[in-house]
Amino acid sequence: MAVDMSVKICGVVFKNPVIAASGTFSFGSDHARFIDVNTLGGIALKSLTPEKRAGNSPPRIAETASGMINSVGLQNPGVREFKEKILPEVEKLETVVIANVAGGCIGDYVRVIEELNDTRIDMFELNISCPNVKLGGAGIGTDADTAAKCAQAAKKAAKKPVIVKLTPAAGDIVRIAKAVESAGADALSLINTLPAMAVDLTTKRPVLGNVSGGLSGPCIKPVALKMVYDVSRAVKIPVIGMGGIMSGEDAAEFMLCGASAVMTGTANLIDPEASPRIIGELESYAETAGIRNIASLTGALEVDVE
């Protein structure tokens, strides 16, 4: 029995629920040397800001037990150079393309969205949760009022659905989720990386040039599952779940906890073939479990206690 792997979020049809997370897949062309990127349900592009950003001082990565910390710092060519040099290649993609938008102030988000409104970009994802930028980023994502204002301004500017990416660094992620939902967000994605650091005992210095960064990988999966579970029960808009997904089974767990789709991140760095493999494993799981329609997994977790 073939499984219908497609899912629909805010009217956008994904051929399957596995999307490459922003920052782990660049603009698609690097992975394209290893895989057919069009087999993915979608691709969230590397964060774009109004102006070019050089990013943080290296080293920008530290390995931790079953995880990694990065501090790239939103390195990107700026939205105009993206449009000129990279967008023509992105236009050729035959999968859902999500532009991840970042900035230091709300106006930055609006500027990037306005630049990309009339392109083939299918959806916007607001990165209000980057732990690697001092002003803005997580500063917007940890305050409910500011997050809501950002979502509202973005929604007003955008001609495409707006996803808001939430940070686990918020004291109460459910509160932020509800605030951006009320402000008009079409969907939520969570979780971004957790603020973290690593120390080099030999040099008695932080491993990262930026001192701290964002933790990702299998070690954060249990934390992410709980947040996806809590948020998806508190809001009516779709939730895209992520955090340490390395296998199709991991993806299924996120969907059971309420995710309409999932994003793969760290897995894409370790193995360029990870996302297609995860899609295959998710389909196999569904076949074995007798699930005809993958979308039916969303929120199907059986819980005895309220």
Place this chain on the structure above:
Amino acid sequence: MFKRCAQIIRNEEIAESVCRMALKTDAGALSGFIPGQFANIKVPGRGELLLRRPFSISRADAKTGEFEISYRIAGKGTQEMSKLRAGAKIDALLPLGKGFRLSDGERLVYLVGGGIGVAPLLAVPGKWKKEYRAFFGYRNAGCAFGADEMNGSCGDVVIATDDGSAGYHGFVTQALEERLRAEKPDAILACGPLPMLRELKRLAVEYGVPAQVSMEQRMGCGFGACAVCACAVNGADGPDYKKVCADGPVFDINEVIL
């Protein structure tokens, strides 16, 4: 570039804390190999060692698919790697990055390596027929590796050690400068620690020799997607970052900010 399964043929310590791993993969995988390129290797069996480790390729045989990496035991990952035995299989992405560039124009080429930085230079004479001189620096005689492998292909192999336990007593760049006063090569290819590269940059400018350096940085993916392996460069509009894995690891020495 490919994702390939590679089987270990040999894995042995060749100097103090330096190992050589010989592997065999598909014959086609290394057909486009250029010295300076690297393999990004997943250490098998240990879940908490999540990331791949990048190692420059010291030797590659495109016909047989055999290749070698030389690595220094520096952390948990390389410690685990050093325990792997012949027959074990690992997963490797290769060949990655942009290697050294030589054309017909260069006749005399100097290879300048410091410590484990000698590793990528060992592959150079097999690719381009040139007159070579090697200048390899190590902490001490016990750490020295690779020099004997270059005896057949290099007209001269100069070893320098910090403590004078073998060869020239001093830094490899000091031995190099003594030679540069008498003879000017057409190109210098180098890899080594930052202080060595900084001094090399001074020499390259002072003696007017074009130099290429293979840079090192902690990597994520190794194939350009994650932007973590930043290398500071002189950009068109001031300082900028390039990716060591995809824009390098080999750069013109004038481009990188050392």
